[in-house]
Amino acid sequence: MYSTMTKDSVRVNFTDAVLSDLVTQFEAIFGIEHSVAVFDADDVLVFGAEPRGRQPNYRAVYSASNLPAGSVVIYCDSPEPMLERGLVFFAATLSQIATEIQRRDQMADEVLSRYEELNLIYELGTKFAQGLGQEEIVEFVLNETNRLVQADAGVIYVWDSAGSSIVPVSHFGNKTNTDFWSGRIRELALSTLYAYDQAQLFEADRVICAPLRFNDELLGSLVLVYERDDKRFQAGDINLLTTLTQNTALFIYVARLVQKLADEKTVLEKTLTELQATKDKLSQNERLSIVGQTVGSLIHDMRKPLSNVMGYAGLLQETDLTHEERFEFAGQIIKYIEVFSAMAQEVLDYTSGDAGVNKSQTSVEKFMTYVADLLNPPGLARDTKIIVTYDAARDYKINVDAQRFVRVFQNLVNNSVDAIETHGGTQVDVRVEPIGNLLRFIVEDDGPGVPEKIIDTLFQPFVTMGKSNGTGLGLAIVDRMVMVHGGKIRYETSPMGGARFVFSIPHE
Amino acid sequence: MDHPNNLKKVLIVDDEDMTRVLLTHILQRMRVDGLEVLLAEDGEEAIRMANEERPGLILLDVLLPKMNGYDVCQRVRGIADYSPYVVILTARGNSNDRQRAEAIGANDFMTKPFNPARLMNQLSQIWGL
Numbered sequence: 001m002y003s004t005m006t007k008d009s010v011r012v013n014f015t016d017a018v019l020s021d022l023v024t025q026f027e028a029i030f031g032i033e034h035s036v037a038v039f040d041a042d043d044v045l046v047f048g049a050e051p052r053g054r055q056p057n058y059r060a061v062y063s064a065s066n067l068p069a070g071s072v073v074i075y076c077d078s079p080e081p082m083l084e085r086g087l088v089f090f091a092a093t094l095s096q097i098a099t100e101i102q103r104r105d106q107m108a109d110e111v112l113s114r115y116e117e118l119n120l121i122y123e124l125g126t127k128f129a130q131g132l133g134q135e136e137i138v139e140f141v142l143n144e145t146n147r148l149v150q151a152d153a154g155v156i157y158v159w160d161s162a163g164s165s166i167v168p169v170s171h172f173g174n175k176t177n178t179d180f181w182s183g184r185i186r187e188l189a190l191s192t193l194y195a196y197d198q199a200q201l202f203e204a205d206r207v208i209c210a211p212l213r214f215n216d217e218l219l220g221s222l223v224l225v226y227e228r229d230d231k232r233f234q235a236g237d238i239n240l241l242t243t244l245t246q247n248t249a250l251f252i253y254v255a256r257l258v259q260k261l262a263d264e265k266t267v268l269e270k271t272l273t274e275l276q277a278t279k280d281k282l283s284q285n286e287r288l289s290i291v292g293q294t295v296g297s298l299i300h301d302m303r304k305p306l307s308n309v310m311g312y313a314g315l316l317q318e319t320d321l322t323h324e325e326r327f328e329f330a331g332q333i334i335k336y337i338e339v340f341s342a343m344a345q346e347v348l349d350y351t352s353g354d355a356g357v358n359k360s361q362t363s364v365e366k367f368m369t370y371v372a373d374l375l376n377p378p379g380l381a382r383d384t385k386i387i388v389t390y391d392a393a394r395d396y397k398i399n400v401d402a403q404r405f406v407r408v409f410q411n412l413v414n415n416s417v418d419a420i421e422t423h424g425g426t427q428v429d430v431r432v433e434p435i436g437n438l439l440r441f442i443v444e445d446d447g448p449g450v451p452e453k454i455i456d457t458l459f460q461p462f463v464t465m466g467k468s469n470g471t472g473l474g475l476a477i478v479d480r481m482v483m484v485h486g487g488k489i490r491y492e493t494s495p496m497g498g499a500r501f502v503f504s505i506p507h508e
Numbered sequence: 509m510d511h512p513n514n515l516k517k518v519l520i521v522d523d524e525d526m527t528r529v530l531l532t533h534i535l536q537r538m539r540v541d542g543l544e545v546l547l548a549e550d551g552e553e554a555i556r557m558a559n560e561e562r563p564g565l566i567l568l569d570v571l572l573p574k575m576n577g578y579d580v581c582q583r584v585r586g587i588a589d590y591s592p593y594v595v596i597l598t599a600r601g602n603s604n605d606r607q608r609a610e611a612i613g614a615n616d617f618m619t620k621p622f623n624p625a626r627l628m629n630q631l632s633q634i635w636g637l
Contacts, residue, residue, distance in 0.1 A: 304524065307621025311530045314624035315537060329533065336526065 009041035010069040012098040013105070019047035022097075026090050030083050032076055038094070040070040049075055058084050060091035064098035113148075117243045120144055124247050134158070134255045139170040141222075141248045146172050148240060151208075151224035158212070158220035158252065166220060173225065210241045212249040219252050297462050301471050302343050305336040312336070343471050349407065350461065350473040354484050357401045361508060364393045364432055364439065367402055371409045371430065384417045385427040393432040393439055397508035400485055408481050409443065411474040412501050416445035423448040425498060439507050441487075444500035449493055458491055513564030513592055515635055519546040521554040521580065522569040522597065527620075531567060534624050538631055551575025558584050563592060565634065567618070570598045570605075578612050585613045593634060 023036045037048030056073040063069050072091050074083060127140050138156045146154055153173025157166040212220040222245050312332040315321075321329075372388040409430060416428040425447035433440045450458060459479035462472035478501075482489040487503040494500035520531045528547050535545055546563055548554040550573040558566065566584065570577040581594050595616040596609040609617050616634070618627060631637075 303621070304526070308526045308530050311534070311622045311624055314622075315533060317625070318537060325537070332529070332533070339526075 008067065010064040010067045010098070010102060011041055012064050012069045012101050014038070014046065014097070014101065016047065018097060022090070022093065023048055026086065030080075030086055032074075032083075035075050036090075037073045037075070038070065039073065041068055043071075046070070048073075058087045060087045062091040062094040062098055064095065064102040069095070069098045069102075113240050116148055117240055120148075120240075120244060121247055124251060128251050128254070132255075133259070134252050135169055137248065137251045137255060141244060142170045142172060145222070145224065145241070145244060149224065151226055153225040155223050156212070156220060156248075157223065159218070169220070208241065210245040212245050212252060214246075214249040214253040217253065219249050219256075222248070294462070298347060298471060302340060305339040305343070308336045309333050309340070346471045346473050346477065349404070349477050350471075350480075353480065357404060357484050359399045359401050359485075361397050361399050362402060364390055364396045364398060364507075367398060367400060367405070368430075368432060370402060371406055374406060374410060375413050375430070382417070384420050384425070386413060386417070386430070387427060388430045390432040393434045393507075396434060396439060398439065398505065399508055400505075404481055405485055408441075408478045411478050412443040415474060416443065416447055416499060419449075419499070420445060420447040427496075429496070434507070435504065437506055438504040440502065440504045442500065442502050444494035444496055445498040446494070446496040447498035449498045450491060455491060459489070513562070513590075514542075514544075515564040515593060516540060516542045517544045517546070517561070517563045518565045518567065519548060519554065519557055519561065519563035519592075520567045521548045521551075521572065521577070522567075523549050523572055525549075527569070530622065534622065534627055535631070537624070538628060538635070538637075540635060540637070549573070551577070551580045554580050555583050558590070558592070559587060562590055566592050566594045568594055568596055568614075570596060578608060581609075581612045581614055595630075595634075 019038055023038070026036060027033055034049045037050075038046050040046050054075045057076045058074040059071050061068055061071045072087060072094060074087055076083065123144070124137070124141070127137060132140070138158065142154055142156055145151070151173065153171070155168050155171040158169045159166050208224045210222045211218055212222060222241065224241075312329045315329045316326065316333075368388060368390040372386075375386045375388065413428050413430065416425075419425065420428070425445055428443065428445040428447075431442045433442070459475050461476040479489055482503045482505070485505045487505040489501055489503040492500050492502065518535060520528050520535075522528050522531070528549075532545050532547070535543060544563075546557055546561055548557050552574045554566070554568070554572070555575070557563070568577045568580060572580070575583075577596060577598075581596070584590070584592065584594065593616070594614045595618055596605075596614045597618050597620060598605050598609075599620045606617055616630065618630065
């Protein structure tokens with residue numbers, strides 16, 4: 001318990017020992033017993049003799065901090081003038097002590113309130129760190145305020161998020177007081193915001209309004225109401241309220257910011273989801289369109305040999321064919337069915353991709369012999385020379401799917417031969433050379449080379465060099481098969497003047 | 509149909525060798541005396557051969573390297589004292605193609621893939637067999 005101060009008196013809480021000691025000494029000096037009583041500012045006996053209806057002989061008022069604090073009274077049957085002077089001295093002494101107690105209590109009060117403030121800020125920080133929202137923070141602040149300043153009622157108004165009106169977020173106290181809930185308090189809160197927003201506190205008629213303000217932004221108002229006359233605010237209370245409202249405003253500001261960010265994040269996420277859906281849909285359409293183009297391109301290419309088959313089949317229907325003509329037309333049909341079949345195989349190779357690749361170890365010699373035999377089948381006379389060289393790499397082991405890896409060389413060499421037969425040239429070289437732990441494969445020719453405008457897209461499907469009997473998948477298959485075997489194919493101009501394809505794969 | 513040209517001297521213009529071979533086979537199947545078949549792979553070669561050889565009948569593909577069949581036809585029509593019988597060959601054959609072929613002065617129109625019987629029938633009419 002501490003001293004309390006009102007506008008015109010002070011309540012001092014003497015400890016019993018102090019009063020007991022003073023009264024005992026005083027009575028001893030004047031030789032009286034049980035004749036001195038001490039009253040407080042409200043005339044309540046705080047120490048000494050029971051009056052028992054007796055009239056005091058002498059009364060002296062003592063004060064504290066220049067305000068009346070109470071009185072000292074002597075009940076004595078035979079008073080002496082000396083006793084009266086002694087009483088005045090006693091009252092003066094009490095005043096001095098009361099003032100000191102008052103100062104001490106004020107200091108203690110201040111220290112305690114500083115401690116409470118710090119503690120409250122700490123608690124607020126803890127609550128905030130728990131991720132509490134605006135309402136929880138406001139409720140906590142109001143409860144703490146109630147505990148510390150013991151108002152009869154309190155409310156925290158906060159501007160709604162639209163900033164159009166203030167709404168009570170949390171409250172305590174006498175809800176039946178119509179004043180409290182109807183216009184007056186609200187008006188006071190509003191006037192704090194509008195008229196007094198430069199002031200830190202607005203106090204009037206036992207109502208105190210403190211703006212919740214952060215960074216020049218008014219977020220709301222804390223209103224406390226006292227219904228008792230004896231309750232007065234003190235300097236410590238005002239400090240506490242100021243600290244509280246400032247910190248509360250900060251936390252509300254941040255809580256709103258967090259909420260705003262969360263809302264924006266939600267909106268962004270929703271937009272992102274919609275965008276993704278649109279993108280998925282678009283890319284699905286794109287894929288369908290690519291599939292459509294692919295199928296169209298393939299059908300266009302594959303219809304050519306079939307229309308020739310149809311043409312020769314029509315010729316075979318003629319009745320007066322010679323033996324030679326019949327043989328020739330049937331041979332053409334077989335040829336175009338082979339072309340068609342090769343194209344179908346190319347499509348299958350491309351669409352099956354890496355699936356079913358089955359590698360096994362073999363020697364370069366064995367594999368390249370196989371390649372050479374396929375490229376130069378016995379009995380086939382061609383104008384274009386195909387020269388396969390692998391002596392330097394003969395004994396190296398490679399891990400390949402021979403059936404599919406050989407397509408790399410078939411496709412590259414067939415392209416070269418086609419280009420040479422159409423545009424001139426004489427030979428195609430296929431070479432294997434060991435380089436460190438790699439084997440370098442080169443397929444090059446002295447033909448016309450690849451036209452500049454398709455070099456960049458050479459390995460993409462459906463890029464052709466103008467061949468009429470291809471699907472446009474040959475080099476795409478080559479690119480993929482080289483990759484499956486651990487290499488990366490590239491195109492360059494050959495020193496021989498034509499096309500040169502180079503890639504390396506590891507040997508065992 | 510009055511053409512002072514030698515209709516038995518035929519120029520086949522197509523960039524695909526399999527088509528050129530098939531058309532040659534079909535022409536040969538007609539067993540006409542004095543048939544002479546010339547082959548060209550692109551538009552420029554076609555014009556050069558038209559100038560030099562003056563074939564009386566030109567079987568002309570539309571999609572050609574270097575110069576398309578319509579342009580070849582117009583250039584051929586510009587050659588003095590020469591009016592060959594021109595047959596446009598096309599994979600499509602809708603009315604637009606037909607109108608365009610007529611507009612640039614083509615005499616006839618054949619659609620791919622070729623039905624040899626129909627083609628031979630057309631050739632019989634051209635040759636007046």
